Amino acid sequence: MPAQPLLIALVSVQFFVHALAWAMTARMARRWRATEGHFALFWLFLAAGLALFVPPWASGSAPRNLADLLIIAAAMFEHRGLALHWGRCPRAAGYVAGLAAAAATVAASFLLDNGHGVRVAVVCFGCGAMLAASAGLMWRLGRAATPFFAPVAAAGYALLAALLLARGVQALLVGATTKISIDAPGHANIPLAIAVLFVGGLINLAHIRLVLGRVLHRLGQQAKTDELTGALNRRGLLQELEQAHAGALQGRAGYALMMVDVDHFKAINDQHGHAQGDQVLRTVSASLRAALRGDDLVGRWGGEEFCVLLPRTRLADAEHLAQRVAARVAAPGPGIRVTVSIGVSEYGPADADVQAVIRRADDALYAAKDAGRNRVVVAAG
Numbered sequence: 124m125p126a127q128p129l130l131i132a133l134v135s136v137q138f139f140v141h142a143l144a145w146a147m148t149a150r151m152a153r154r155w156r157a158t159e160g161h162f163a164l165f166w167l168f169l170a171a172g173l174a175l176f177v178p179p180w181a182s183g184s185a186p187r188n189l190a191d192l193l194i195i196a197a198a199m200f201e202h203r204g205l206a207l208h209w210g211r212c213p214r215a216a217g218y219v220a221g222l223a224a225a226a227a228t229v230a231a232s233f234l235l236d237n238g239h240g241v242r243v244a245v246v247c248f249g250c251g252a253m254l255a256a257s258a259g260l261m262w263r264l265g266r267a268a269t270p271f272f273a274p275v276a277a278a279g280y281a282l283l284a285a286l287l288l289a290r291g292v293q294a295l296l297v298g299a300t301t302k303i304s305i306d307a308p309g310h311a312n313i314p315l316a317i318a319v320l321f322v323g324g325l326i327n328l329a330h331i332r333l334v335l336g337r338v339l340h341r342l343g344q345q346a347k348t349d350e351l352t353g354a355l356n357r358r359g360l361l362q363e364l365e366q367a368h369a370g371a372l373q374g375r376a377g378y379a380l381m382m383v384d385v386d387h388f389k390a391i392n393d394q395h396g397h398a399q400g401d402q403v404l405r406t407v408s409a410s411l412r413a414a415l416r417g418d419d420l421v422g423r424w425g426g427e428e429f430c431v432l433l434p435r436t437r438l439a440d441a442e443h444l445a446q447r448v449a450a451r452v453a454a455p456g457p458g459i460r461v462t463v464s465i466g467v468s469e470y471g472p473a474d475a476d477v478q479a480v481i482r483r484a485d486d487a488l489y490a491a492k493d494a495g496r497n498r499v500v501v502a503a504g
């Protein structure tokens with residue numbers, strides 16, 4: 124197969140993959156609604172711009188100038204779509220000003236008939252600036268999600284931007300042929316075509332991996348969060364408890380536990396309805412978090428029962444915290460007034476696993492219920 128059709132076919136495939144990557148990652152990250160308009164406009168402007176390079180328009184100077192502006196506009200929509208995807212919303216005014224400056228330059232060069240160098244430079248600078256902005260965006264925004272792939276995407280965008288900017292400077296210095304053929308011998312567009320092909324592929328892969336990282340992170344968070352209260356669910360808290368226990372067994376600091384149960388919750392449901400009961404659970408969960416310290420972890424153990432992990436805490440301090448929690452929940456407020464019973468236990472070196480510590484806190488909780496509720500009972504060590 125001759126080189127030119129092969130390269131054109133490969134570059135087209137690259138653009139197609141880019142479209143697929145965009146649509147797929149936007150859907151995965153639930154950013155499709157925010158970006159689909161930009162996606163459509165990117166392809167519309169790109170297709171219209173590229174169409175103007177095809178006969179019968181290909182030979183005219185005016186269509187070529189229009190094509191350049193359409194391609195710059197496409198690059199702008201690509202960049203803004205990317206920014207919206209990552210939760211940024213750049214002001215439209217900046218793009219409009221950039222496009223207006225490009226249009227003015229192209230129009231001036233067209234009127235003054237001062238050659239094609241300016242035209243090529245404008246399209247290279249316009250698209251290069253957008254790619255450089257995308258590089259900055261990927262660097263800043265993606266870094267926190269998946270450290271390796273964000274710099275890869277940023278470097279890909281930066282490389283393409285540098286190539287385009289260099290091509291623009293070259294066009295200004297030595298002029299540019301109107302011929303866009305990508306395999307004409309010695310033609311300056313060959314490195315650009317190859318860069319689009321390979322670096323574009325790399326960017327797409329990095330972007331897919333970045334979005335996957337975010338989606339997996341979100342799913343991981345969801346898997347250990349209780350939907351009703353926003354606290355950890357039983358699985359999430361158990362993971363934390365097992366980690367704390369393993370650390371304590373290895374000689375790191377111990378921990379204490381609180382089992383917190385809402386008193387007479389069935390009666391609250393019966394009197395006020397299930398929705399009000401749900402609201403009580405949210406309020407109790409929020410009160411627990413508000414009464415505790417930054418690294419204490421609250422989880423919903425099931426039904427109306429909560430479990431709290433108190434890292435690096437001795438029994439006496441845990442009891443004090445439990446009293447504070449009980450007082451806070453029982454404090455008068457706008458909603459239904461409830462009280463809680465709390466059982467407290469502490470890790471001991473004889474506890475082979477975390478279940479032993481949980482069992483002691485549970486027994487203490489039952490003792491609090493038996494003793495009349497609305498109280499704190501501390502498990503014997």
Ligand SMILES: Nc1nc2c(ncn2[C@@H]2O[C@H](COP(=O)(O)OP(=O)(O)OP(=O)(O)O)[C@@H](O)[C@H]2O)c(=O)[nH]1
Nearest residue numbers: 384385386387388389390392397400401426427492
């Ligand atoms: N609204 C609501 N109710 C729930 C939820 N999960 C469990 N429950 C209800 O919580 C009630 C728990 O009742 P019991 O186990 O008898 O406990 P209690 O009434 O709090 O009694 P004591 O714990 O002995 O003070 C049951 O009626 C469950 O249906 C929930 O997610 N939302």
